Amino acid sequence: xFNNLTELIIKADKILFVAAVALALAxxxxxxxxxxxxxxxVLNLEKIKKNLQRxxxxxxxxxxxxxxxxxxxxxxxxxxxxxxxxxLKLSPGLEQEIKDNFISSGKLEAVxxxxxKGRDKWDRVExxxxxxxxxxxxxxxxxxxxLLDRDEDINYFALQxxxxxxxxxxxxVMLDFLAKNPHRGYGIALLLEAFPxxxxxxxxxxxxxxxxxxxxxxxxxxxxxxxxxxLPRIEGLTADSNSDVRAAACECLGLLEDKEAGAVIxxxxxxxxxxxxxxxxxxxxxIMGATALPDALPLIDDPAAKVREGVKNILARNIQQALPYxxxxxxxHDQAVRRCCAEALVDAGYIPVILKDILSEDPDVEQKAMRLxxxxxxxxxxxxxxxxxxxxxxxxxxxxxxxxxxxDQGLAERIKQENK
Amino acid sequence: xxxxxxxxxxxxxxxxxxxxxxxxxxxILGAVGFRENRQRSKQTEAEDYANFAISSFTIPVSFIIPxxxxxEWINETLQSILNLNYPEYEIIIxxxxxADRTLAVLTEKLKLEAVSNPFVDRFAQGKIRGxxxxxxxxxxxxxxxxxxxxxxxxxxxxxxFARYKYVCVIDSDIILEPEAxxxxxxxxQKDPDNIIGIxxxxxxxxxxxxxSGRVVEKSFSxxxxxxxxxxxxxxxxxxxRIAWSRFNASPIISGGxxxxxxxxxxxxxxxxxxxxxxxxxxxxxxxxxxxxxKKLDYKILTLPYYVGxxxxxxNFRSLFSQRGRWQRVTNETVSSYLKMVLNPQYKxxxxxxxxxxxxxxxxxxxxxxxxxxxxxxxxxxxxxxxRMFLAFFALMVLTQTLISLISIFAYIREESLFRVRDIxxxxxxxxxxxxxxxxxxxxxxxxxxxxxxxGVKTFDQYVRTKSG
Numbered sequence: 001x002f003n004n005l006t007e008l009i010i011k012a013d014k015i016l017f018v019a020a021v022a023l024a025l026a027x028x029x030x031x032x033x034x035x036x037x038x039x040x041x042v043l044n045l046e047k048i049k050k051n052l053q054r055x056x057x058x059x060x061x062x063x064x065x066x067x068x069x070x071x072x073x074x075x076x077x078x079x080x081x082x083x084x085x086x087x088l089k090l091s092p093g094l095e096q097e098i099k100d101n102f103i104s105s106g107k108l109e110a111v112x113x114x115x116x117k118g119r120d121k122w123d124r125v126e127x128x129x130x131x132x133x134x135x136x137x138x139x140x141x142x143x144x145x146x147l148l149d150r151d152e153d154i155n156y157f158a159l160q161x162x163x164x165x166x167x168x169x170x171x172x173v174m175l176d177f178l179a180k181n182p183h184r185g186y187g188i189a190l191l192l193e194a195f196p197x198x199x200x201x202x203x204x205x206x207x208x209x210x211x212x213x214x215x216x217x218x219x220x221x222x223x224x225x226x227x228x229x230x231l232p233r234i235e236g237l238t239a240d241s242n243s244d245v246r247a248a249a250c251e252c253l254g255l256l257e258d259k260e261a262g263a264v265i266x267x268x269x270x271x272x273x274x275x276x277x278x279x280x281x282x283x284x285x286x287i288m289g290a291t292a293l294p295d296a297l298p299l300i301d302d303p304a305a306k307v308r309e310g311v312k313n314i315l316a317r318n319i320q321q322a323l324p325y326x327x328x329x330x331x332x333h334d335q336a337v338r339r340c341c342a343e344a345l346v347d348a349g350y351i352p353v354i355l356k357d358i359l360s361e362d363p364d365v366e367q368k369a370m371r372l373x374x375x376x377x378x379x380x381x382x383x384x385x386x387x388x389x390x391x392x393x394x395x396x397x398x399x400x401x402x403x404x405x406x407x408d409q410g411l412a413e414r415i416k417q418e419n420k
Numbered sequence: 421x422x423x424x425x426x427x428x429x430x431x432x433x434x435x436x437x438x439x440x441x442x443x444x445x446x447x448i449l450g451a452v453g454f455r456e457n458r459q460r461s462k463q464t465e466a467e468d469y470a471n472f473a474i475s476s477f478t479i480p481v482s483f484i485i486p487x488x489x490x491x492e493w494i495n496e497t498l499q500s501i502l503n504l505n506y507p508e509y510e511i512i513i514x515x516x517x518x519a520d521r522t523l524a525v526l527t528e529k530l531k532l533e534a535v536s537n538p539f540v541d542r543f544a545q546g547k548i549r550g551x552x553x554x555x556x557x558x559x560x561x562x563x564x565x566x567x568x569x570x571x572x573x574x575x576x577x578x579x580x581f582a583r584y585k586y587v588c589v590i591d592s593d594i595i596l597e598p599e600a601x602x603x604x605x606x607x608x609q610k611d612p613d614n615i616i617g618i619x620x621x622x623x624x625x626x627x628x629x630x631x632s633g634r635v636v637e638k639s640f641s642x643x644x645x646x647x648x649x650x651x652x653x654x655x656x657x658x659x660x661r662i663a664w665s666r667f668n669a670s671p672i673i674s675g676g677x678x679x680x681x682x683x684x685x686x687x688x689x690x691x692x693x694x695x696x697x698x699x700x701x702x703x704x705x706x707x708x709x710x711x712x713x714k715k716l717d718y719k720i721l722t723l724p725y726y727v728g729x730x731x732x733x734x735n736f737r738s739l740f741s742q743r744g745r746w747q748r749v750t751n752e753t754v755s756s757y758l759k760m761v762l763n764p765q766y767k768x769x770x771x772x773x774x775x776x777x778x779x780x781x782x783x784x785x786x787x788x789x790x791x792x793x794x795x796x797x798x799x800x801x802x803x804x805x806x807r808m809f810l811a812f813f814a815l816m817v818l819t820q821t822l823i824s825l826i827s828i829f830a831y832i833r834e835e836s837l838f839r840v841r842d843i844x845x846x847x848x849x850x851x852x853x854x855x856x857x858x859x860x861x862x863x864x865x866x867x868x869x870x871x872x873x874x875g876v877k878t879f880d881q882y883v884r885t886k887s888g
Contacts, residue, residue: 005432009811012436016443016818023825024847031832031843038836122462129466153459156610157466183611190477190609224476346536384536 048073056091063094071101079111079130099134108136115142125157132161140169147177159184163191171199175206175214182213189217193224200227207233212242219245223252231258238264246271247279254283262288266295274304281310290318297325301337308340315344323368330375338379345376351388355400370403377407386415428798432812435791439819442780450826452663454833457724460662461834464725469602472609473505479605479612480508481679482582484589486574488516488567493593493731495525499633500596500728502557509601510559512581513592516546516574517567526562530554541580543690545573548580570879571675572691572698579682579690585612588679593731595625595635596677600727604679607723616681617706617720619673621657623837624650625729635729640842644849645739648857649732651824651846658724659827665722669768671707671777673720675699677727684709695756696877697749704757711765726837740864747868748876750781785865788858792816817854824850 051070055063079102102108111127111134118124128146131139139161146158159177162170171192178188192199206218207230219237222230235258237249250268253261265287268280281299284292292314300311315322322344330341345351354376357369376383385404389397405412472478483501487494494513501511515523526532532552541548546566554560565577575589586608588601600620608615627641640650664670673680675698685691688705691698703720710718733739754777760766761774795812798804825847832843849857 005429005436006805006808006811009436009808009815012440013811013814013818016815016822020818020822020825020851023822023829024850027825027829027832027847028840028844030829031838031840034832034836035840122466125462125466129468153463160466160468163471183613186477186479186609186612190471190475193475193477194471220477351536387534387536 055094063097067097067101068105071098071105071107074102074107079107079133102134103136108134112136112138112142115146121151121153125153128154128157128161129164132164135165140165140167140173143170144173147173155181156184156187159187159191163194166195168199168202171195171202172205175202175209175218178217179209179211179214182211185213185217189221192217192221197225197227200225200230203227204230204233207237212240212245215240215242215245216248219248219252223248223255226256228256228258231256231261234258235261235264238268243271243273243276247273247276250276250279250283254279254286257287259287269295269299274302274307277302278304278306278310281307281314285310285314285317290314290321293318293321293325297329300329300340301332301334305336308336312340312344312347315341316347319344319348319350323372327368327371327375330372330379335379338375339381342376342379342381342383345372346383351376351384352391355388355392355396358403359396359399373403374407377404377411385411386418389415428794428803431791431794435787435794435812436815438779438787438791439815443819443822445776446659446823446826449663450659450823450830452666453658453660453827454830456662456666457658457830457834460724463607464603467606469505469599469606472507472602472606474507476507478507479586479609480510480584481506481601481605482584482587482682483509483511484575484578484582484587485511485513485592486516486571486578486589487513487518487522487592488571488574489518489520489522490592491518491521491525494522495529496630496633497590497592497594497596498526498529498560500594500598501590501633502560503598503633504596504601505598506601506605508584509588510561510583511557512578513560513562514574514578515562515564516571517565523562523564527552529556530560530562531556532562539580541577542686543573543576543580545569545576545693548577551581569693570696570698572693572695575698576690576693579685582682585682586679587682587685588677589675590678590728591676591730594622594676594728595628595630595633595730596728597726598634600677600725603725604723604727607721608679611719612681614717614719615721616684616710616718617670617673617679617703618723619661619670619678619721620723620725620727621653621661622674622677622728622730623653623726624732626732626734628729638837640838642845643734644857645736646732646734647846647849648853649739651828651849651853654831655824655827657722658831659823661722662724664768664773665720667768667772668719668721669773670703670720670722671769671773672700672703673722676730680706694877695749695752696745696879700749701753701756704753704760707766707769708757708760724831724834726835736860739860740867743861743864744868744871745879747785747865748872750777751869751872752877754778754782785862785869788816788862789866813854817851820854820858821850824853 055066055070058066111130114123114127115131118127128143131142143158143162147155149155149158159174162174174188174192178184200222203218203222203225206214207222209215209218215237219234222234231253234249234252237245238253240246240249246268250265253265262284265280265283268276271277271280277299281296284296296311296314299307302308302311315326326341326344329337332338345354354369354372357365358373360366360369389400392400401412401415404415485497498511498513513526515526531554533555535551535553539548539551546569548563548565550564552562554562561581563577563581565574579587586605590596604618604620608618624641624646625635626643626646627639628635629637629639641647661670661672678699684706688709691702695701706720710716733742754774760770761778763770792813795804795809799806799809828843828846828850832838838846
């Protein structure tokens with residue numbers, strides 16, 4: 001039995017040994033060949049780059065002579081590399097001439113064929129990118145068809161190539177594609193953001209799309225483009241059936257600082273979804289500033305922390321106008337409300353002012369500050385009192401601590417202990 | 421005596437099958453890893469990252485860096501993040517009560533200023549003693565906390581302060597490549613509704629020259645201890661993790677560099693400090709969550725890009741400590757989630773990944789040690805002739821060599837990081853691995869298993885030298 005087993009294992013050893021040695025040799029040979037190919041490719045690219053740089057600096061006549069020779073050196077696939085050469089952008093005229101020469105050289109057909117029917121997926125991808133860069137008359141159609149390809153990489157890179165066209169037609173195709181591929185939202189928005197503002201008309205159309213995801217991203221982009229002509233439609237979208245769209249519309253109106261939109265945004269403060277309320281509060285802050293306080297303050301006890309944070313920010317940014325409200329809300333029974341007020345005072349850098357005012361000789365100022373400090377102490381929220389005390393003189397510190405001790409003996413003792 | 425010899429035969433068959441299965445597994449996963457690696461590499465070649473680098477629609481990321489006694493590395497790590505080519509991110513460093521100059525280094529570099537912003541500590545794993553903002557970099561926050569809840573506690577403390585949709589947890593001794601986040605997040609950007617976790621490969625920094633958070637010279641260390649670790653990283657990432665990712669069955673997003681969607685981290689209650697390390701257990705927990713909540717479109721990806729470089733243990737003692745810890749956490753995690761094994765609900769994870777973990781990561785060390793022990797015993801007791809002994813030993817050497825070579829080939833097919841002489845050196849080492857390195861790791865794993873059985877759960881941090 002052992003003998004049979006030994007023979008079997010020795011046979012397996014022989015197979016494994018041959019496989020291991022063959023793989024080891026193949027790996028080394030492949031690595032060496034690859035190193036040499038990479039070196040050659042790098043040298044080639046360096047040459048192309050140098051030629052390009054020379055051309056950017058050369059005389060007009062010389063350029064006209066050189067371009068056809070230069071284009072001839074390129075394989076169709078290599079052409080996409082030019083799109084990544086930033087310094088070519090310095091001379092847009094030259095870039096266009098290179099593209100025109102490429103088209104007239106007859107190489108374009110090969111690229112179009114490859115993009116359309118290429119067998120190797122990655123050759124197709126490269127051809128799609130090249131087409132996007134060249135932007136020939138057939139490009140849009142080919143890219144549009146490629147978007148329907150079942151392969152995720154093909155339709156992803158077709159989208160990227162469309163992004164290079166930067167035309168209204170391309171924007172429309174991309175927005176249509178978004179309707180059926182909502183997960184591509186971020187990618188499409190990222191590409192459209194780099195388009196010229198002239199696509200706002202397409203975005204306006206898209207904002208009325210039957211698809212929520214298209215309306216959402218259209219509104220987001222209108223906000224980025226600051227396209228103020230379309231405010232009435234955006235205002236209308238604050239009542240959209242899709243909550244994401246309502247939130248985006250509020251955000252957009254805030255970014256555009258649409259003074260007329262106050263009324264519609266206020267209705268969104270009562271929305272049943274917290275993130276719509278959050279964007280409404282933020283938009284009101286941007287549009288109305290301190291005057292938003294009376295409308296926003298009822299949301300100080302909102303169940304959603306992010307909404308409360310929005311209210312806190314309005315309070316902190318408009319601290320002087322907010323003080324009467326803070327005096328009241330600091331004594332709320334709701335811990336979250338007290339926290340919101342304390343945070344607003346801290347964020348506004350108002351704690352040192354309170355401590356200074358407590359020591360004021362003006363009784364009105366002193367009284368107000370005392371009320372705020374009492375509220376803070378009672379809120380049982382750490383609000384940086386210890387740190388604020390560090391900036392006072394020893395005498396001032398002792399006076400403040402006496403006052404704090406009258407409000408909360410334990411807190412004063414703790415601060416004294418920590419100081420020791 | 422013949423009954424004894426019969427038992428030996430059965431054992432021989434079991435052990436030989438074990439090695440045979442391992443080779444088949446490596447061949448299949450190697451082929452899948454090869455394909456996946458090629459696809460990702462082509463995607464990178466074709467991608468235009470310039471758009472991502474400037475867009476306001478590029479998804480922002482919160483970095484959390486837990487640091488405990490990292491005075492040697494923290495400055496370079498932080499600088500490498502500050503050097504990132506990425507439009508919007510924040511950095512939260514959590515000093516977990518370092519006994520060395522970590523906090524002093526940070527204070528000096530960042531010009532820290534204490535702030536008193538109120539916060540809610542959702543996890544309460546060691547009191548957060550101070551919150552500091554950098555006066556020099558507006559996007560950097562430093563927390564100081566009381567230690568006692570390992571790395572998990574420190575990361576969770578940072579999680580309280582993270583604002584963005586995705587959170588990237590990295591070790592405090594990693595030097596990131598400037599394009600690392602762009603490369604990884606451009607994949608996330610393709611489907612942020614469903615990609616909830618993503619990790620990527622990283623290598624060893626030992627032997628590199630680093631200046632201001634940038635690797636200026638990548639010269640791989642020829643110290644065999646380091647070179648073997650490099651081979652192990654390639655084997656782990658290309659031979660296993662990349663292939664698992666192809667089936668959306670990644671069992672681990674490494675704690676060295678891992679990105680998670682923040683809502684998932686919060687919903688699952690953050691990382692668990694009960695385990696020796698947090699990364700493996702958290703990924704398993706997410707897998708469970710995905711299945712139980714029928715979120716089957718959710719994906720956890722592992723990418724083959726070298727996003728950064730970390731210091732590998734430079735001596736036996738450190739290596740021993742690190743691998744013992746890894747073994748403990750593997751045992752702890754697999755035993756905690758044993759019910760998922762062969763449970764049809766969990767598909768690939770239940771039928772391929774978990775059995776692999778059980779057979780090769782948990783029990784593998786016993787198979788290896790007992791198989792060599794058995795042939796040695798058989799030979800010394802006169803039950804086996806020298807031919808049988810050598811044949812079996814050669815089987816061990818060759819299976820391990822072949823498995824490493826498959827991964828190396830799949831790796832170098834797409835990456836030109838290593839020079840030919842580095843690769844030749846690695847290949848030479850592959851043939852020699854079973855003669856010594858394998859046993860060093862086996863002993864460390866045994867030690868880790870004993871620690872696990874004794875209930876040891878400490879996070880033994882080995883000494884960083886930064887010398888390579």
